[in-house]
Each structure stands twice: as structure tokens, then as C-alpha cells.
């Protein structure tokens with residue numbers, strides 16, 4: 001209690017030069033922050049009942065499949081970074097994979113042109129889902145509570161319903177015409193002409209599916225009744241996922257991408273996500289300069305930041321893809337020496353347009369608007385950073401017949417044609433071309449940071465498609481270089497550059513006109529966005545106190561105890 005008071009005094013008489021707001025929730029034991037108040041509460045309950053952070057993360061994940069169907073899912077995939085109390089860090093890749101019958105040019109017509117919408121809004125848009133297998137893997141490897149116990153609250157929420165918040169109702173109403181395109185989807189998500197705050201949202205089919213999974217585990221989903229329902233849905237909608245695609249799905253445990261930024265150790269997601277590598281590239285380049293005595297969001301802060309971002313994204317487009325299929329020069333890309341060379345052509349007075357800026361030179365030797373992020377920390381110091389998605393909001397809009405859950409449209413994250421932008425404007429080449437059983441490149445960046453004394457310090461992540469990586473980079477720099485607490489760091493306005501298109505995106509009305517006109521007089525093209533990301537993050541104070549921050553941009557919920 002004393003240490004909480006100490007922290008509050010620190011916040012009130014803020015030592016940092018920037019305005020501080022209290023983190024949404026502060027606790028000595030555990031913390032959860034997610035896009036849904038129901039899911040966050042379920043996570044905290046698991047922690048209070050003696051579950052560890054991994055148990056809570058699994059329970060939160062299943063709850064999001066009920067209360068946040070925009071992105072929480074059984075029919076999609078994601079990534080998890082886990083730091084155990086002993087300081088060991090592992091990652092679990094439960095990204096969707098391309099079905100066996102997928103092929104390189106499957107979204108092109110006979111003239112080689114992209115068939116509009118096919119990789120996004122048809123049954124062909126779905127990769128083989130990974131979430132249920134990923135959660136089961138995490139449970140078997142790190143969980144302590146029974147599987148059945150972790151699913152129980154979600155089954156109840158689906159069976160008995162939950163009251164729609166303003167945001168839930170607004171999202172459902174806004175996507176009504178999208179749901180009406182699929183009769184199974186319409187039955188569930190457009191059952192009412194209009195949803196209002198407080199309406200009870202019951203999902204009977206989803207409850208049955210969750211119950212089957214709670215009894216039969218991932219085997220049920222991938223080989224049992226649910227798999228039959230997915231195949232039936234493929235027949236109805238003309239999709240290509242088969243029984244054997246489902247039976248063959250495997251999550252993969254991988255070493256994290258590990259690097260240091262100003263003595264802090266970062267652990268982030270390796271491919272199939274580009275997140276960890278690009279985050280390392282951005283921060284390594286920034287480490288070559290100092291932000292001491294640089295004003296927050298001044299030109300001298302934003303310009304080098306966007307220059308490091310665009311170099312990282314140019315490399316992403318060229319080099320990154322599923323490492324089981326393509327040789328990614330990871331250790332070079334995340335090295336300090338590469339960052340120095342990569343950033344050496346940065347000149348604040350001479351802007352190189354993206355069209356003249358290719359990827360970096362790599363020597364290939366010695367190289368062996370909808371997602372959701374949540375963070376969990378327990379009293380033992382275990383931490384979990386999870387980002388999950390269907391890709392687009394409500395995925396491809398197709399609900400599996402009788403199973404009550406939506407399918408993803410993650411296939412669009414492949415480079416469906418070299419140079420053709422995906423739904424986030426990202427381009428790619430051969431490294432991210434479609435192949436059977438290959439994972440499509442992601443930007444999801446669940447990240448855990450240790451302080452210079454190797455204590456757990458930050459649990460970070462965000463949705464936002466291509467902007468995820470730059471959101472995480474900015475939050476880290478806001479805390480480490482600009483001395484903000486996690487809530488300020490999360491709430492601070494965001495900007496973004498991804499090489500192509502050659503634009504600086506910035507959140508509307510949140511940057512000084514002086515900085516914006518400086519940047520544009522230097523030759524940058526600027527483009528406004530209403531908001532970027534929803535970073536639900538946790539900071540651990542030196543005394544072990546957890547500061548849980550929900551991103552104020554959406555209606556997220558941070559809890560702690």
C-alpha cells in the first residue's frame with residue numbers, strides 16, 4: 001500500500017516534463033488490460049483464484065471470442081510472448097497457415113490482375129485457424145489451472161449473454177450490411193435490425209462450440225465435430241480448407257527476437273510476424289541518436305523516428321516472410337552494426353523519397369482496422385503479451401455453420417502479387433508469396449521489456465495492422481526516453497510511416513501546427529488519421545507495483561488488484 005502511495009506522489013509531482021495521468025488501474029499483485037471489461041474481469045478472477053498469467057491469458061482470450069467478436073476469435077490466430085517469473089522468455093506462434101490447396105497466384109485472374117476483394121471478403125480469404133491450438137499449447141506448457149476451468153466463464157457469457165456496451169452496439173450496427181452477406185453470420189450478428197446499449201447478446205452456437213472445446217480440447221476443434229462444421233462451411237461458401245488442413249495445424253514455439261535499446265532488453269515476436277525484427281530495426285537506428293533535450297513531438301523527435309520507420313518497412317517488404325519457407329537474414333537485420341549503416345544516409349535537410357530508397361544491403365552469409373491486444377502480469381512475475389486477430393473487423397464475415405464463430409481473412413496478409421498493397425497498404429515480394437501451409441507475414445508485435453537490472457518492466461502491444469510496430473516503438477520510447485508513465489505513453493498522440501505509401505500518418509488534432517508545417521516544409525507529405533491503435537499495456541514499477549493502462553482511444557478496460 002505504501003508503495004502505491006509513493007507512486008501516486010511520483011505521478012502527482014511528476015518528475016517527467018510531461019503531463020501525467022494516473023494509470024487506469026494499479027495493483028500490487030496482478031494486472032490485466034484488454035479490449036473488453038468482461039474479458040479483463042475474467043482474467044483478474046483467474047489470477048485472484050491462484051491461476052498464473054498464462055492461465056489468465058487463455059481465459060481472457062476465450063472471453064474475447066465471445067465479447068469482442070470483431071477480433072477475439074476461434075476462427076483466427078495470433079501470437080503470444082511469455083516471460084516466466086524466472087526471466088525465461090518464449091513465444092508461441094499460432095498464426096493461420098495457407099491451406100494445402102492454396103497457391104501463389106490464387107487471387108489473380110487470367111491476365112495476372114488481382115481479383116478485387118477475393119483475399120478479403122470470400123471464403124478463399126481464410127487461413128487455417130490457429131487460436132485454439134495456440135491456447136492449448138500455452139496451457140500444456142505453462143498453465144496450472146484446468147482447461148475446463150479456463151473456458152467456463154466464456155461458456156457462461158455465450159450461454160447467458162452479456163449486455164452490449166455502446167461500442168459493441170455501434171460496431172454491430174455499423175457492420176450490419178457486411179453480416180447480411182452471409183446467412184449464418186446474419187443469424188447471429190444481424191439478428192436485430194438495430195442493437196442498443198444494454199441489449200443482451202446471447203450466442204448459443206458459440207456456447208456449444210466452447211463447451212465441446214472445453215471437453216475435447218484442440219483435438220475436438222481440429223479433428224472433431226467443429227472441424228466437420230468448418231468443412232461444411234467451406235462446401236457452402238466455396239472455400240478450400242479441408243479436414244486434413246485442420247488436422248495438420250500446429251502452433252510453433254519459437255525463440256523471441258531479443259535486442260537491447262538503451263540497456264533495456266526487448267523480447268518480441270519473430271516471423272511469421274515482422275513485428276520483432278522491425279521493432280528492433282527502428283529502435284536500433286534511433287539508438288544512434290539521442291533524444292536528450294529534444295522536445296516531445298518536435299520535428300527533431302518525429303523526423304528521425306519516421307526515417308527509421310520507413311527504412312525498417314522497406315526491409316520488411318523485401319526480406320520478411322515465414323522462416324520455414326524463406327531465408328530471412330534475422331541476425332543481420334536486428335544488429336546494431338546494420339542499423340548504423342542503414343541510418344547513415346539520414347540527413348535532416350535532405351529527404352530521400354521512398355521511391356529512391358530500396359531495402360538495405362544484406363550479406364546473406366552467417367544467417368542460419370481489427371485486431372486486439374491484451375497484457376497480463378501475475379503476482380509471481382509471469383507476464384504474457386498477446387495479440388490476436390481475424391485480420392479485418394469480423395474477419396471475412398462468414399460464420400461457420402452451427403458453430404457460431406467467424407472466419408478470418410488473413411490470406412490478404414500474404415503478398416498476393418508482388419508490389420500489390422494489402423489492406424493496410426503494405427507491399428511485399430517473394431519472401432511473403434503464398435504457398436501451401438505457409439504462414440502469412442504479420443505486423444503483430446506483442447513485446448515484453450526488462451529494465452537494465454533484468455526485472456520485468458513493460459508488457460506492450462497493439463492492434464492497427466501496419467501501424468502496430470510503430471505504435472509499440474513509440475510507447476517504448478515515450479517511457480524510456482521521455483520518462484512518461486505507461487498511461488501517458490499509451491495515450492500520447494501517434495504518427496506512422498511505412499515506407500510505402502510515402503506519407504507520414506498522424507492522429508488528427510493532436511500535433512502542433514508548428515511541427516506539422518516544419519515537417520511539410522522539409523518535403524514530407526502528411527496524412528491525417530482519426531486514431532491509430534489500441535495499446536493495452538502494463539508497466540511494472542521498481543517495487544513490483546503493476547500499472548495497468550487501457551488505451552483511451554477505444555473502450556478498453558484495465559484492471560489490477
Ligand code: DON
Pocket residue numbers: 369370371372389390391392410413441442443444463464465466468
Ligand atoms: O497480422 C497482421 O499484421 C494483421 N492481420 C493485423 C490486423 C490488424 O491489426 C487490424 N487491426 N486493427
